[in-house]
Amino acid sequence: MKDKDDYLFSPASRTSRMLNRLRRLPTRLRQVLLRRRILFVLLLVVLCYSIFANSGVPFFPRFPWGSSKFVIILAVNQGGGVMQWKGPKEWAVERTSIANKKAYADRHGYHLAIQDMSIKKRYAHEWRESWEKVDVIRQTMKQYPKAEWFWWLDLHTYIMEPSISLEKQVFNRLDNNTYRSLIDYNPLNLPVEIPFVDSTHQINLIVPQDCGGFNLGSFLIRRSEWTDFLLDIWWDPVFYEQRHMQWEHKEQDALEHMYSNQAWIRSGTAFIPQRLINSFPDGACAEQRGDKRIFYNQDEHDFVVNMAGCEWGRDCYGEMEHFKKLSAALQRKSWWRPFSK
Amino acid sequence: MHFSIPSRSADQTTLPGSPSFKAKSRASSHRTGYAPSFFARLRSLILHPAPPLQSSTTPEKKRQSTRRTTVSVLVIAVFAVVAIFFTIMYVLFANIATLDPIGPRVVLVLGLDNTKYKDDYLAKIVENRKEYADAHGYGLYVRYVSDFKNLVHDVTKQGWQKLPLMRSAMQANPGSTYFWYLDQNAIIMNPNLDIESHITDVKRLNSLVLRDVPVVPPDSTIRTYRHVPADRMKFIIAQDHEGFQTGSFILKNEEYSWYVLDAWFDKLYQEYKFQKDEKGALEHLAQWHPTVLSKMAIIPQRIFNAYPNGVGESMYQDGDFVASLSGCDTPERSCLREFERLWDNRGRVVN
Numbered sequence: 001m002k003d004k005d006d007y008l009f010s011p012a013s014r015t016s017r018m019l020n021r022l023r024r025l026p027t028r029l030r031q032v033l034l035r036r037r038i039l040f041v042l043l044l045v046v047l048c049y050s051i052f053a054n055s056g057v058p059f060f061p062r063f064p065w066g067s068s069k070f071v072i073i074l075a076v077n078q079g080g081g082v083m084q085w086k087g088p089k090e091w092a093v094e095r096t097s098i099a100n101k102k103a104y105a106d107r108h109g110y111h112l113a114i115q116d117m118s119i120k121k122r123y124a125h126e127w128r129e130s131w132e133k134v135d136v137i138r139q140t141m142k143q144y145p146k147a148e149w150f151w152w153l154d155l156h157t158y159i160m161e162p163s164i165s166l167e168k169q170v171f172n173r174l175d176n177n178t179y180r181s182l183i184d185y186n187p188l189n190l191p192v193e194i195p196f197v198d199s200t201h202q203i204n205l206i207v208p209q210d211c212g213g214f215n216l217g218s219f220l221i222r223r224s225e226w227t228d229f230l231l232d233i234w235w236d237p238v239f240y241e242q243r244h245m246q247w248e249h250k251e252q253d254a255l256e257h258m259y260s261n262q263a264w265i266r267s268g269t270a271f272i273p274q275r276l277i278n279s280f281p282d283g284a285c286a287e288q289r290g291d292k293r294i295f296y297n298q299d300e301h302d303f304v305v306n307m308a309g310c311e312w313g314r315d316c317y318g319e320m321e322h323f324k325k326l327s328a329a330l331q332r333k334s335w336w337r338p339f340s341k
Numbered sequence: 342m343h344f345s346i347p348s349r350s351a352d353q354t355t356l357p358g359s360p361s362f363k364a365k366s367r368a369s370s371h372r373t374g375y376a377p378s379f380f381a382r383l384r385s386l387i388l389h390p391a392p393p394l395q396s397s398t399t400p401e402k403k404r405q406s407t408r409r410t411t412v413s414v415l416v417i418a419v420f421a422v423v424a425i426f427f428t429i430m431y432v433l434f435a436n437i438a439t440l441d442p443i444g445p446r447v448v449l450v451l452g453l454d455n456t457k458y459k460d461d462y463l464a465k466i467v468e469n470r471k472e473y474a475d476a477h478g479y480g481l482y483v484r485y486v487s488d489f490k491n492l493v494h495d496v497t498k499q500g501w502q503k504l505p506l507m508r509s510a511m512q513a514n515p516g517s518t519y520f521w522y523l524d525q526n527a528i529i530m531n532p533n534l535d536i537e538s539h540i541t542d543v544k545r546l547n548s549l550v551l552r553d554v555p556v557v558p559p560d561s562t563i564r565t566y567r568h569v570p571a572d573r574m575k576f577i578i579a580q581d582h583e584g585f586q587t588g589s590f591i592l593k594n595e596e597y598s599w600y601v602l603d604a605w606f607d608k609l610y611q612e613y614k615f616q617k618d619e620k621g622a623l624e625h626l627a628q629w630h631p632t633v634l635s636k637m638a639i640i641p642q643r644i645f646n647a648y649p650n651g652v653g654e655s656m657y658q659d660g661d662f663v664a665s666l667s668g669c670d671t672p673e674r675s676c677l678r679e680f681e682r683l684w685d686n687r688g689r690v691v692n
Contacts, residue, residue: 257609264603
């Protein structure tokens with residue numbers, strides 16, 4: 001027979017009955033978890049993954065914390081509709097591109113800096129024309145003082161595999177993914193060796209090479225003293241005066257010139273195989289059809305496609321829609337990919 | 342803390358009860374079971390958690406436990422030895438792989454032109470530098486400038502060759518910090534002054550730096566910075582009445598210097614045909630690129646580049662560090678004559 005003194009709390013009142021139940025609750029919870037240990041472990045794993053993983057798994061909530069060290073710089077509004085009218089197709093292409101980058105940045109917790117590249121007076125012809133990229137990068141570095149790597153993307157690009165993070169694609173095995181020597185692939189026939197190059201220098205600029213040279217449509221640059229020097233020396237009036245008529249691609253050709261002539265630039269620059277961050281659609285680099293190093297390959301799930309030069313002679317809107325649909329189809333077909341590896 | 346209400350069947354006397362507990366139990370023993378007050382029970386729970394129900398020590402278990410303890414002691418001992426060994430090895434040798442390269446703190450850089458000057462003249466110059474370097478424990482890097490003629494765009498413009506020479510000196514001496522380029526046609530007149538206390542020491546440099554002076558005298562728009570602290574200066578150079586005097590300058594062996602030397606030596610600058618060759622290119626760099634100018638220190642010329650036939654501020658006086666014969670290969674002057682006069686009057690190292 002249970003005495004009222006047998007209980008720590010006398011169960012005379014209703015509150016004490018409830019307190020009794022509360023007392024039993026932790027034990028109940030403990031019993032459930034012990035019995036369903038697997039469930040407990042799974043819950044813990046999911047929680048950790050949500051909080052700590054760099055890339056988000058779809059459908060699970062992600063808690064982005066801390067400031068990301070990656071910033072995606074998306075160059076939009078090229079020309080600002082001044083030289084060419086921006087019709088509904090141009091607007092649609094811009095919307096698609098921005099939405100694609102935004103989704104990607106949200107998914108992986110990267111910052112996205114959408115920079116306006118409309119024509120400004122200070123970049124008039126015969127004066128820094130086309131060197132806005134350099135100033136924009138400098139400006140973005142000031143805006144994101146804690147970020148380390150900045151990924152420049154032109155407007156006519158599409159991220160085909162949003163489940164792949166930048167760490168996985170490039171940075172986890174940086175030395176394996178990049179190459180520093182022009183011995184194997186030198187489409188521009190730049191000098192392979194120049195004196196005073198330091199091959200152990202930290203990599204500060206990662207640039208892909210396409211069929212015609214360096215491609216600055218999708219490249220990575222790191223915040224460092226070396227980068228400050230590069231962004232300063234990239235445009236120089238003496239260089240510009242002597243060469244701007246020959247430099248069709250302006251800042252890209254300036255970089256190629258400096259790479260050939262200045263050893264400190266070589267020390268800090270690495271190349272990345274084009275298909276890792278800058279695959280081309282079939283229309284670009286048309287002379288090199290079938291070159292496996294250049295063109296987008298959906299079977300191998302290439303990361304980003306850069307529809308370079310689509311505004312001259314090709315259909316930007318058509319290509320963008322095609323790749324958008326293709327990307328959605330690929331995500332549906334291999335829905336298990338984000339969970340693998 | 343394991344809270345449990347002691348079971349009624351437990352032996353009351355085995356519980357290490359507090360006196361009050363026992364008193365209570367004795368007092369209330371007239372009841373059917375013990376019924377101490379709530380607080381007494383709580384206190385007993387906190388102070389004396391339930392003891393183990395049994396503690397048997399059979400001989401078998403004793404043997405097992407001693408063996409287990411010896412094994413565990415052995416394992417711990419092995420781990421301890423290994424840990425101590427690795428700690429010692431780490432402390433002694435870990436830095437070997439990441440040792441910074443060693444070398445003299447200051448290196449003098451000298452480029453000899455054996456196409457225009459006789460060997461005995463060059464030998465005297467080298468002797469002058471060597472005496473100075475030996476006295477202060479500095480390094481000396483001597484090359485023929487013709488080694489670099491393939492890199493230079495126009496071989497007749499001698500001034501450009503000092504840039505790959507400096508770059509080469511820096512690459513050859515990764516452990517050295519300061520590199521002082523001094524033209525071949527210059528004599529260290531007062532070798533008792535050492536570079537560090539005379540120029541590069543931070544406080545001294547701070548007192549020497551000319552702030553807010555035009556980069557190109559007399560009145561260029563761009564002027565040197567006013568507030569950059571001297572410990573950030575990596576390029577020390579002097580100006581004469583015309584502009585930068587590149588016959589004597591100091592660079593630190595860092596990223597900045599490699600950038601400046603490579604950019605300065607760029608093919609497009611050499612082809613541009615500046616009026617003052619590499620001096621003009623440096624002035625252009627300093628005016629257009631703040632990353633270059635922000636770490637340049639312009640110091641008075643007499644500190645390390647005085648002219649014996651100069652006027653005013655640049656004129657060499659007795660006791661000055663260096664006398665420079667720059668510009669002596671014009672027809673009006675004679676390098677050899679001026680050199681002989683200075684050579685005989687030069688100071689020697691005082692031990």
